[in-house]
Amino acid sequence: MDVNTDLKNMKLEDPPMQMDSDDSSGVQEKDKEKMELPETMKQLHIEGSSSGNSSVNFKRKPVIVLVVGMAGSGKTTFLRRLVCHTQSSKMRGYVMNLDPAVMTLPFGVNIDIRDTVKYKEVMKQFNLGPNGW
Template sequence: MTFIAFIIGTAGSGKSFLTSALVNKMRQERQKVAILNLDPGVVNLPYTPDIDIRDYVTVDEVMEKYGLGPNGALIMAADLIVNEIEHLREEVEDLNPDILIADTPGQMELFAFRASGPFLVRALSDDPEAIIYLFDSIFSYNPLNYVSNMFLSAAVHIRFLLPQVHVLSKCDLLPRRDLDTLIEWSESPEALELAIDERLKGTSRLLSQNISQAIQLLDLNFPLIPVSSKTNEGLTELNAMLERIFKGGEKITY
Protein backbone atom coordinates (compact mmCIF):
# COMPACT_ATOMS: atom_id res chain seq x y z
CA MET A 1 0.00 0.00 0.00
CA THR A 2 1.28 3.45 -0.96
CA PHE A 3 -0.15 6.53 0.73
CA ILE A 4 -0.03 9.64 -1.47
CA ALA A 5 0.11 13.28 -0.34
CA PHE A 6 -0.33 15.97 -3.01
CA ILE A 7 1.26 19.34 -2.20
CA ILE A 8 -0.88 22.21 -3.53
CA GLY A 9 -0.58 25.97 -3.16
CA THR A 10 -0.40 29.25 -5.03
CA ALA A 11 2.62 30.06 -7.20
CA GLY A 12 5.64 30.86 -5.05
CA SER A 13 4.21 29.41 -1.85
CA GLY A 14 7.11 26.97 -1.53
CA LYS A 15 5.69 23.65 -2.75
CA SER A 16 8.89 22.24 -4.24
CA PHE A 17 11.07 23.33 -1.33
CA LEU A 18 8.61 21.80 1.12
CA THR A 19 8.61 18.60 -0.91
CA SER A 20 12.39 18.45 -0.67
CA ALA A 21 12.55 19.27 3.04
CA LEU A 22 9.73 16.91 4.04
CA VAL A 23 11.13 13.98 2.08
CA ASN A 24 14.62 14.56 3.52
CA LYS A 25 13.10 14.57 7.01
CA MET A 26 11.22 11.34 6.32
CA ARG A 27 14.33 9.66 4.95
CA GLN A 28 16.30 10.69 8.02
CA GLU A 29 13.66 8.82 10.02
CA ARG A 30 14.15 5.78 7.78
CA GLN A 31 10.80 6.09 6.09
CA LYS A 32 10.41 4.54 2.65
CA VAL A 33 9.31 7.62 0.72
CA ALA A 34 9.41 8.67 -2.94
CA ILE A 35 8.83 11.92 -4.84
CA LEU A 36 6.56 12.41 -7.85
CA ASN A 37 7.00 15.61 -9.87
CA LEU A 38 3.77 16.54 -11.66
CA ASP A 39 4.95 19.86 -13.14
CA PRO A 40 5.68 19.42 -16.87
CA GLY A 41 7.03 22.96 -17.16
CA VAL A 42 9.49 23.19 -14.30
CA VAL A 43 13.15 23.71 -15.24
CA ASN A 44 14.98 23.37 -11.94
CA LEU A 45 13.93 21.45 -8.83
CA PRO A 46 15.50 21.41 -5.34
CA TYR A 47 15.28 17.61 -5.32
CA THR A 48 15.73 14.65 -7.65
CA PRO A 49 12.30 13.15 -8.39
CA ASP A 50 11.91 9.39 -8.26
CA ILE A 51 9.07 9.67 -10.78
CA ASP A 52 8.99 12.62 -13.19
CA ILE A 53 6.13 13.58 -15.49
CA ARG A 54 8.73 15.32 -17.69
CA ASP A 55 9.83 11.86 -18.82
CA TYR A 56 6.50 11.73 -20.68
CA VAL A 57 5.31 15.32 -21.23
CA THR A 58 7.18 18.62 -21.28
CA VAL A 59 6.00 22.13 -22.03
CA ASP A 60 8.78 22.64 -24.58
CA GLU A 61 7.71 19.56 -26.54
CA VAL A 62 4.07 20.68 -26.50
CA MET A 63 5.04 24.17 -27.72
CA GLU A 64 7.01 22.71 -30.62
CA LYS A 65 4.48 20.02 -31.58
CA TYR A 66 1.32 22.14 -31.42
CA GLY A 67 2.70 25.61 -32.15
CA LEU A 68 1.51 27.01 -28.83
CA GLY A 69 2.87 29.80 -26.67
CA PRO A 70 4.12 29.16 -23.11
CA ASN A 71 0.74 29.66 -21.41
CA GLY A 72 -1.22 27.55 -23.87
CA ALA A 73 1.43 24.84 -23.73
CA LEU A 74 1.29 24.78 -19.93
CA ILE A 75 -2.45 24.22 -20.01
CA MET A 76 -2.28 21.57 -22.71
CA ALA A 77 0.64 19.77 -21.04
CA ALA A 78 -1.27 19.65 -17.76
CA ASP A 79 -4.20 18.04 -19.57
CA LEU A 80 -1.97 15.60 -21.46
CA ILE A 81 -0.75 14.17 -18.16
CA VAL A 82 -3.90 12.06 -17.95
CA ASN A 83 -2.70 10.10 -20.99
CA GLU A 84 0.30 8.96 -18.94
CA ILE A 85 -1.53 7.72 -15.85
CA GLU A 86 -0.86 4.05 -16.58
CA HIS A 87 2.86 4.77 -16.87
CA LEU A 88 2.79 6.69 -13.60
CA ARG A 89 0.86 3.92 -11.84
CA GLU A 90 3.39 1.36 -13.06
CA GLU A 91 6.29 3.44 -11.76
CA VAL A 92 4.61 3.85 -8.37
CA GLU A 93 3.95 0.11 -8.18
CA ASP A 94 7.55 -0.70 -9.18
CA LEU A 95 8.99 1.63 -6.54
CA ASN A 96 6.40 0.53 -3.98
CA PRO A 97 7.11 3.29 -1.43
CA ASP A 98 5.07 3.44 1.74
CA ILE A 99 4.38 7.11 1.09
CA LEU A 100 4.60 9.18 -2.09
CA ILE A 101 4.90 12.97 -1.97
CA ALA A 102 3.51 14.51 -5.17
CA ASP A 103 4.73 18.01 -6.06
CA THR A 104 2.07 19.69 -8.21
CA PRO A 105 2.48 22.43 -10.86
CA GLY A 106 3.51 25.91 -9.76
CA GLN A 107 0.31 27.41 -11.17
CA MET A 108 -2.25 25.84 -8.85
CA GLU A 109 -5.15 26.25 -11.27
CA LEU A 110 -3.50 23.86 -13.77
CA PHE A 111 -3.89 21.03 -11.28
CA ALA A 112 -6.74 22.00 -8.98
CA PHE A 113 -9.18 23.72 -11.30
CA ARG A 114 -9.02 21.73 -14.51
CA ALA A 115 -10.76 18.39 -15.01
CA SER A 116 -7.43 16.61 -15.44
CA GLY A 117 -6.31 17.24 -11.83
CA PRO A 118 -9.07 15.45 -9.91
CA PHE A 119 -9.15 12.74 -12.59
CA LEU A 120 -5.43 12.09 -12.13
CA VAL A 121 -5.78 11.96 -8.34
CA ARG A 122 -8.59 9.41 -8.57
CA ALA A 123 -6.88 7.30 -11.22
CA LEU A 124 -3.31 7.32 -9.89
CA SER A 125 -3.95 5.05 -6.93
CA ASP A 126 -6.61 3.05 -5.12
CA ASP A 127 -4.82 3.65 -1.81
CA PRO A 128 -5.52 6.48 0.69
CA GLU A 129 -4.61 10.00 -0.45
CA ALA A 130 -4.46 13.45 1.13
CA ILE A 131 -3.83 17.09 0.24
CA ILE A 132 -1.22 19.37 1.83
CA TYR A 133 -2.37 22.93 1.12
CA LEU A 134 0.13 25.78 1.59
CA PHE A 135 -0.71 29.19 3.01
CA ASP A 136 2.18 31.52 2.08
CA SER A 137 2.98 33.22 5.40
CA ILE A 138 4.13 36.52 3.86
CA PHE A 139 1.11 36.77 1.57
CA SER A 140 -1.32 35.69 4.28
CA TYR A 141 -0.36 38.30 6.88
CA ASN A 142 -3.26 40.50 5.91
CA PRO A 143 -6.86 39.59 6.73
CA LEU A 144 -7.99 40.09 3.12
CA ASN A 145 -5.26 37.84 1.73
CA TYR A 146 -5.78 35.31 4.50
CA VAL A 147 -9.50 35.04 3.75
CA SER A 148 -8.70 34.77 0.04
CA ASN A 149 -6.44 31.82 0.83
CA MET A 150 -9.18 30.26 2.96
CA PHE A 151 -11.49 30.55 -0.04
CA LEU A 152 -8.95 28.90 -2.35
CA SER A 153 -8.30 26.15 0.17
CA ALA A 154 -12.03 25.50 0.52
CA ALA A 155 -12.31 25.34 -3.28
CA VAL A 156 -9.46 22.79 -3.43
CA HIS A 157 -11.17 20.69 -0.77
CA ILE A 158 -14.44 20.77 -2.70
CA ARG A 159 -12.62 19.76 -5.90
CA PHE A 160 -10.83 16.74 -4.42
CA LEU A 161 -12.85 15.83 -1.30
CA LEU A 162 -9.77 14.37 0.40
CA PRO A 163 -8.36 14.84 3.91
CA GLN A 164 -6.55 18.18 3.82
CA VAL A 165 -3.66 19.46 5.94
CA HIS A 166 -3.01 23.20 6.03
CA VAL A 167 0.58 24.40 6.23
CA LEU A 168 1.80 27.93 6.92
CA SER A 169 4.85 27.88 4.67
CA LYS A 170 8.05 29.92 4.92
CA CYS A 171 7.36 30.61 8.59
CA ASP A 172 11.01 31.58 9.14
CA LEU A 173 10.32 34.82 7.24
CA LEU A 174 7.85 36.18 9.81
CA PRO A 175 8.46 37.27 13.41
CA ARG A 176 7.07 34.84 15.97
CA ARG A 177 4.45 37.38 17.06
CA ASP A 178 3.06 37.58 13.52
CA LEU A 179 3.07 33.79 13.18
CA ASP A 180 1.12 33.51 16.40
CA THR A 181 -1.43 35.96 14.99
CA LEU A 182 -1.92 33.85 11.86
CA ILE A 183 -2.24 30.67 13.90
CA GLU A 184 -4.82 32.38 16.11
CA TRP A 185 -6.82 33.37 13.02
CA SER A 186 -6.76 29.74 11.89
CA GLU A 187 -8.02 28.47 15.25
CA SER A 188 -10.43 31.23 16.27
CA PRO A 189 -13.08 32.63 13.90
CA GLU A 190 -13.65 35.39 16.45
CA ALA A 191 -10.01 36.51 16.25
CA LEU A 192 -10.20 36.61 12.46
CA GLU A 193 -13.47 38.58 12.55
CA LEU A 194 -11.86 41.10 14.89
CA ALA A 195 -8.85 41.50 12.58
CA ILE A 196 -11.16 42.00 9.60
CA ASP A 197 -13.10 44.68 11.48
CA GLU A 198 -9.96 46.49 12.62
CA ARG A 199 -7.77 46.30 9.52
CA LEU A 200 -10.14 46.34 6.55
CA LYS A 201 -12.63 48.88 5.28
CA GLY A 202 -15.55 49.13 2.88
CA THR A 203 -16.10 46.42 0.30
CA SER A 204 -12.96 44.50 1.33
CA ARG A 205 -14.26 44.25 4.89
CA LEU A 206 -17.77 43.21 3.83
CA LEU A 207 -16.59 40.57 1.37
CA SER A 208 -14.05 39.15 3.81
CA GLN A 209 -16.67 38.91 6.54
CA ASN A 210 -19.14 37.17 4.26
CA ILE A 211 -16.59 34.70 2.88
CA SER A 212 -15.30 33.89 6.36
CA GLN A 213 -18.83 33.31 7.65
CA ALA A 214 -19.74 31.17 4.64
CA ILE A 215 -16.73 28.92 5.23
CA GLN A 216 -17.72 28.59 8.90
CA LEU A 217 -21.24 27.59 7.86
CA LEU A 218 -19.73 24.85 5.70
CA ASP A 219 -17.96 23.61 8.86
CA LEU A 220 -14.55 23.79 7.17
CA ASN A 221 -11.60 24.28 9.50
CA PHE A 222 -8.13 25.55 8.61
CA PRO A 223 -5.78 24.92 11.56
CA LEU A 224 -2.30 25.83 10.35
CA ILE A 225 0.97 24.00 10.94
CA PRO A 226 3.82 26.55 10.68
CA VAL A 227 6.61 25.01 8.60
CA SER A 228 9.97 26.22 7.34
CA SER A 229 11.78 24.35 4.58
CA LYS A 230 14.90 26.31 5.54
CA THR A 231 15.05 25.60 9.29
CA ASN A 232 12.93 22.39 9.22
CA GLU A 233 10.55 23.83 11.80
CA GLY A 234 7.22 22.03 11.80
CA LEU A 235 8.26 19.08 9.63
CA THR A 236 7.90 16.64 12.52
CA GLU A 237 4.39 17.95 13.21
CA LEU A 238 3.47 17.74 9.52
CA ASN A 239 4.74 14.17 9.28
CA ALA A 240 2.79 13.25 12.41
CA MET A 241 -0.38 14.74 10.92
CA LEU A 242 0.04 12.60 7.79
CA GLU A 243 0.48 9.55 10.02
CA ARG A 244 -2.77 10.36 11.81
CA ILE A 245 -4.60 10.71 8.49
CA PHE A 246 -3.18 7.60 6.87
CA LYS A 247 -2.70 5.28 9.83
CA GLY A 248 -4.90 6.65 12.59
CA GLY A 249 -1.88 7.90 14.49
CA GLU A 250 0.21 4.76 14.12
CA LYS A 251 3.76 5.15 12.91
CA ILE A 252 4.11 4.41 9.21
CA THR A 253 6.87 1.81 9.39
CA TYR A 254 9.21 1.01 6.57
Protein backbone atom coordinates (compact mmCIF):
# COMPACT_ATOMS: atom_id res chain seq x y z
CA MET A 1 0.00 0.00 0.00
CA ASP A 2 1.38 3.41 -0.94
CA VAL A 3 0.21 5.95 1.64
CA ASN A 4 1.24 8.94 -0.47
CA THR A 5 -0.88 7.71 -3.39
CA ASP A 6 -3.81 7.07 -1.06
CA LEU A 7 -3.53 10.59 0.37
CA LYS A 8 -3.49 12.11 -3.12
CA ASN A 9 -6.53 10.05 -4.14
CA MET A 10 -8.49 11.13 -1.07
CA LYS A 11 -7.79 14.85 -1.77
CA LEU A 12 -7.62 15.77 1.90
CA GLU A 13 -7.65 19.49 2.60
CA ASP A 14 -7.28 21.39 5.83
CA PRO A 15 -10.51 23.01 7.01
CA PRO A 16 -10.43 26.82 6.87
CA MET A 17 -9.30 28.46 10.10
CA GLN A 18 -12.00 30.51 11.81
CA MET A 19 -10.97 33.57 13.77
CA ASP A 20 -14.47 34.34 15.15
CA SER A 21 -15.11 34.53 18.84
CA ASP A 22 -18.16 32.32 18.29
CA ASP A 23 -17.33 29.16 20.26
CA SER A 24 -20.24 27.12 18.89
CA SER A 25 -18.89 27.14 15.32
CA GLY A 26 -15.49 25.95 16.59
CA VAL A 27 -17.14 23.12 18.52
CA GLN A 28 -19.16 22.12 15.46
CA GLU A 29 -16.00 22.09 13.34
CA LYS A 30 -14.24 19.83 15.88
CA ASP A 31 -17.23 17.48 15.97
CA LYS A 32 -17.18 17.30 12.18
CA GLU A 33 -13.46 16.42 12.24
CA LYS A 34 -14.11 13.67 14.81
CA MET A 35 -16.79 12.22 12.55
CA GLU A 36 -14.48 12.29 9.51
CA LEU A 37 -11.50 10.74 11.31
CA PRO A 38 -12.77 7.11 11.35
CA GLU A 39 -13.56 7.28 7.61
CA THR A 40 -10.13 8.71 6.82
CA MET A 41 -8.48 6.04 8.97
CA LYS A 42 -10.45 3.34 7.17
CA GLN A 43 -9.26 4.68 3.80
CA LEU A 44 -5.65 4.63 5.04
CA HIS A 45 -6.11 1.13 6.50
CA ILE A 46 -5.31 2.32 10.05
CA GLU A 47 -6.87 0.51 12.97
CA GLY A 48 -8.30 2.51 15.85
CA SER A 49 -7.88 1.56 19.49
CA SER A 50 -9.78 -1.46 20.73
CA SER A 51 -11.04 0.34 23.85
CA GLY A 52 -13.54 2.34 21.82
CA ASN A 53 -12.35 5.78 22.87
CA SER A 54 -11.45 8.48 20.36
CA SER A 55 -7.68 8.17 20.73
CA VAL A 56 -5.89 6.34 17.97
CA ASN A 57 -3.69 3.32 18.69
CA PHE A 58 -1.00 3.48 16.01
CA LYS A 59 1.40 0.57 15.94
CA ARG A 60 4.92 1.90 15.55
CA LYS A 61 6.93 0.20 12.89
CA PRO A 62 10.73 0.28 12.92
CA VAL A 63 12.57 2.65 10.65
CA ILE A 64 15.26 0.90 8.63
CA VAL A 65 18.06 2.89 7.04
CA LEU A 66 20.41 1.22 4.57
CA VAL A 67 23.38 3.32 3.51
CA VAL A 68 25.13 2.43 0.26
CA GLY A 69 27.47 4.38 -1.96
CA MET A 70 30.81 4.63 -3.65
CA ALA A 71 34.04 4.51 -1.65
CA GLY A 72 34.72 7.87 -0.04
CA SER A 73 31.19 9.20 -0.50
CA GLY A 74 30.61 9.74 3.25
CA LYS A 75 28.70 6.63 4.33
CA THR A 76 30.69 6.16 7.56
CA THR A 77 30.62 9.87 8.39
CA PHE A 78 26.85 9.98 7.89
CA LEU A 79 26.31 6.89 10.04
CA ARG A 80 28.58 8.26 12.79
CA ARG A 81 26.44 11.41 12.94
CA LEU A 82 23.20 9.40 12.81
CA VAL A 83 24.30 7.07 15.62
CA CYS A 84 25.41 10.04 17.77
CA HIS A 85 22.07 11.76 17.15
CA THR A 86 19.99 8.72 18.06
CA GLN A 87 22.02 8.14 21.23
CA SER A 88 21.81 11.77 22.36
CA SER A 89 18.06 11.82 21.62
CA LYS A 90 17.55 8.68 23.71
CA MET A 91 16.19 6.81 20.68
CA ARG A 92 16.76 3.11 20.48
CA GLY A 93 18.88 2.03 17.58
CA TYR A 94 20.32 -1.17 16.22
CA VAL A 95 23.45 -0.79 14.09
CA MET A 96 24.92 -3.42 11.79
CA ASN A 97 28.17 -3.33 9.84
CA LEU A 98 27.91 -5.23 6.57
CA ASP A 99 31.34 -4.25 5.20
CA PRO A 100 33.79 -7.07 5.96
CA ALA A 101 36.80 -5.08 4.72
CA VAL A 102 36.41 -1.93 6.87
CA MET A 103 39.35 -1.56 9.25
CA THR A 104 37.80 0.61 11.98
CA LEU A 105 34.41 2.12 12.75
CA PRO A 106 33.96 5.40 14.67
CA PHE A 107 30.78 4.06 16.31
CA GLY A 108 29.68 0.91 18.08
CA VAL A 109 27.71 -1.76 16.23
CA ASN A 110 25.38 -4.48 17.46
CA ILE A 111 26.24 -6.91 14.67
CA ASP A 112 29.54 -6.88 12.79
CA ILE A 113 29.97 -9.05 9.70
CA ARG A 114 33.73 -9.00 10.36
CA ASP A 115 33.08 -11.46 13.17
CA THR A 116 32.03 -14.15 10.67
CA VAL A 117 33.46 -13.17 7.26
CA LYS A 118 37.20 -12.87 6.76
CA TYR A 119 37.52 -10.81 3.59
CA LYS A 120 41.13 -11.82 2.87
CA GLU A 121 40.13 -15.50 2.84
CA VAL A 122 37.23 -14.73 0.46
CA MET A 123 39.62 -12.80 -1.83
CA LYS A 124 42.02 -15.77 -1.96
CA GLN A 125 39.31 -18.39 -2.42
CA PHE A 126 37.62 -16.61 -5.35
CA ASN A 127 40.76 -14.91 -6.73
CA LEU A 128 39.32 -11.42 -6.21
CA GLY A 129 40.96 -8.02 -6.05
CA PRO A 130 40.26 -5.35 -3.40
CA ASN A 131 37.00 -4.26 -5.06
CA GLY A 132 35.71 -7.76 -5.78
CA TRP A 133 36.93 -7.87 -9.41
